[in-house]
Amino acid sequence: MTFSAWISEPINWIFLLVGLVVLASGFRVVTAKNVVHAALLLVAALAGTAGLFLMLAAEFVAWVLVLVYIGAVIVLFLFGIMITRAPTGQDEGLDSEKKVVPALLSVGVFVLMAWGSIDAFGTTLVGATGDPISTELIGESLLGRFVIPFEVVSFVLLAALIGSITLARKDLTPIEEEEGRRV
Amino acid sequence: MILSQFLILAAALFAFGIYGLLVRRNIVLILLSVELMLTAVNINFIAFESVFRSPDAIGQVFAIFIITIAAAEVGIGLAIVLMIFRNRKSANVDELSLMRY
Numbered sequence: 001m002t003f004s005a006w007i008s009e010p011i012n013w014i015f016l017l018v019g020l021v022v023l024a025s026g027f028r029v030v031t032a033k034n035v036v037h038a039a040l041l042l043v044a045a046l047a048g049t050a051g052l053f054l055m056l057a058a059e060f061v062a063w064v065l066v067l068v069y070i071g072a073v074i075v076l077f078l079f080g081i082m083i084t085r086a087p088t089g090q091d092e093g094l095d096s097e098k099k100v101v102p103a104l105l106s107v108g109v110f111v112l113m114a115w116g117s118i119d120a121f122g123t124t125l126v127g128a129t130g131d132p133i134s135t136e137l138i139g140e141s142l143l144g145r146f147v148i149p150f151e152v153v154s155f156v157l158l159a160a161l162i163g164s165i166t167l168a169r170k171d172l173t174p175i176e177e178e179e180g181r182r183v
Numbered sequence: 184m185i186l187s188q189f190l191i192l193a194a195a196l197f198a199f200g201i202y203g204l205l206v207r208r209n210i211v212l213i214l215l216s217v218e219l220m221l222t223a224v225n226i227n228f229i230a231f232e233s234v235f236r237s238p239d240a241i242g243q244v245f246a247i248f249i250i251t252i253a254a255a256e257v258g259i260g261l262a263i264v265l266m267i268f269r270n271r272k273s274a275n276v277d278e279l280s281l282m283r284y
Contacts, residue, residue, distance in 0.1 A: 011184055019192050030200070030207070035212065039215060045219065049222050052192070055184070058246070060243065069218075073218070077211065077261070079261070080214075084211065094207065096206050096207070102201070110194050110195055113197065121186045122187065124186040125186070133236070138243055141241070141244050160258050161258065164258040164259050164261070167259070170269075
């Protein structure tokens with residue numbers, strides 16, 4: 001498939017637009033000098049990813065991504081930034097000085113993975129005519145074949161919830177505990 | 184749309200995540216980079232599911248599992264960061280060298 005044939009499909013224009021948003025905001029997440037900006041740019045990257053999921057016939061996962069990540073996880077991150085009093089203004093000491101080796105490593109990983117996927121899948125077409133995978137099918141799969149992993153994951157979530165409460169709550173000194181009992 | 188375009192985009196996001204993981208000093212920003220890498224993996228799962236349709240939508244089910252585990256990871260991770268900050272008054276990984284030698 002030539003590039004001109006690829007670019008003549010209108011859906012690929014949308015892909016280019018969304019992909020550029022995802023890549024640009026993803027790059028800024030790891031390079032931004034402002035901590036709050038990095039967290040907010042992750043929202044842009046994840047919203048673009050949800051758009052990609054919609055293009056790939058995954059409606060349910062796209063909205064789960066929007067609800068769980070953009071709705072909950074980013075808010076948690078912003079809380080974490082505020083509570084740990086991370087420098088919210090411009091800050092030069094946010095990154096390590098040794099940047100050459102990590103940059104080379106990440107470029108190497110990218111080249112390896114991109115070469116591998118082109119070599120393995122070449123011009124395999126994504127079924128643009130295929131129906132979206134219905135939420136009904138996912139629900140039946142989750143509570144049918146994958147019911148044990150599903151229950152295990154829900155248990156992991158419960159354990160994480162209790163664990164993070166236990167970790168984050170402040171231990172009272174014996175004197176404070178005594179005063180608390182009197183009140 | 185071809186499959187490789189999604190795989191290459193996911194590879195680029197994963198590479199950004201690796202770069203952020205190695206370069207950043209603040210623990211919260213390292214966790215952000217980990218989220219970027221998990222999202223890249225999710226894109227791969229969804230793209231493969233969209234091409235090789237499985238009868239039980241396995242790719243999408245696994246993407247949902249990854250999102251759930253990532254949410255749990257962020258909760259635990261931020262609680263640990265909070266504990267470290269309370270004890271050390273800093274959230275920089277450079278200063279957490281107590282168990283280094």
